[in-house]
């Protein structure tokens with residue numbers, strides 16, 4: 749087993765997020781709404797050395813398979829992350845995180861007067877205008893948004 753593997757051990761079933769930007773693992777867990785309250789094992793290794801990106805964080809979430817809609821929001825926090833889906837100790841799916849064309853119902857528009865923040869039942873929609881660096885825009889009020897301005901719905 750590699751040194752990296754020893755740090756957090758292998759998991760039987762679940763999701764491993766690898767090549768997460770160093771120091772962001774806790775933000776990643778929060779973005780995924782993983783609190784550890786469901787009793788499943790969540791292992792976090794921060795600032796481990798990586799051949800690919802120098803230093804990285806690794807997050808292992810047992811018994812939970814993260815869907816692309818969930819992991820794609822990590823594109824704003826950990827754009828180089830790789831998502832490994834594990835079944836019976838084997839990687840059955842490997843994908844990178846991708847900025848989608850738009851985030852529907854995931855982030856709130858930070859503009860307090862935006863109609864998507866009014867009482868009307870409007871699902872927020874944040875369009876991705878540009879990927880590198882990310883440039884975002886609210887579909888409703890057209891405000892240009894920085895990734896760090898976005899809050900979860």
Ligand SMILES: [Zn+2]
Nearest residue numbers: 857862886889
């Ligand atoms: Zn808006």
